[in-house]
Amino acid sequence: MDLQAQTHPYNPGAPAGPESYLLVWDAPNLDMGLGAILGGRPTAAHRPRFDAIGRWLIDLADERTAELGHAVEPEATVFTNVSAAGADAIRPWVEALRNVGFAVFAKPKTDEDSDVDGDMLTHIERRRSEGVLQGVVVASADGQNFQEPLLSLVDDGIPVTVLGFHEHASWAVNSPDVTFVDLEDIPGVFQNPLPRVNLDALPEGGAWLQPFRPLKSLLRNTRD
Secondary structure, three states: OOOOOOOOOOOOOOOOOOOEEEEEEEHHHHHHHHHHHHOOOOOHHHOOOHHHHHHHHHHHHHHHHHHHOOOOEEEEEEEEEEOOOOHHHHHHHHHHHHHHOOEEEEEEOOOOOOOOHHHHHHHHHHHHHHOOEEEEEEEOOOOHHHHHHHHHHHHOOOOEEEEEOOOOOHHHHOOOOOEEEEHHHOOOOOOOOOOOOOOOOOOOOOOOOOOOOOOOHHHHHHHO
């Protein structure tokens, strides 16, 4: 996926803001990754706390400010899909995010191709083309679709962090060029520990590893 300059879809023509340490959060992908760890749909008890994530991002921006000698502001946006009948269910969550200080980009979920990866890349590139980008955090369960564009940012001297789950993001965990942070390692993000299974330290009685997607998704791939 190329990271190329495009017309910004959220506020075209808006002037560049202050220098930014940007976090983009892939809500559908992280929900899927979290569901795989939990073995089912995440409940409120196991959903991440965005106030804790916000404080962590502020610390990153402050560190970058100290490094550069001038102000770098934290900026965070959650990217999500909204199904045709899902607006009422998702509205309180969206309002809660905005109250914490996160922007939200919401896109209708019309088919399998209407994900938000391209919108996230467009937002990153807009900040890059404005010359204000001083750091990037991509929050995604695996982040594989962002690998090539993120390495391009590293080549430009922009620090890049991938925020996700180490079980699903081996490319970032093992990359010498990006920093990987496991979401559960951020203080206060989860109220309860996640029921994670480490293949290197399995319990004596064994452990169930749930599928990442329904088996019938194979039928969709065959039709495509």
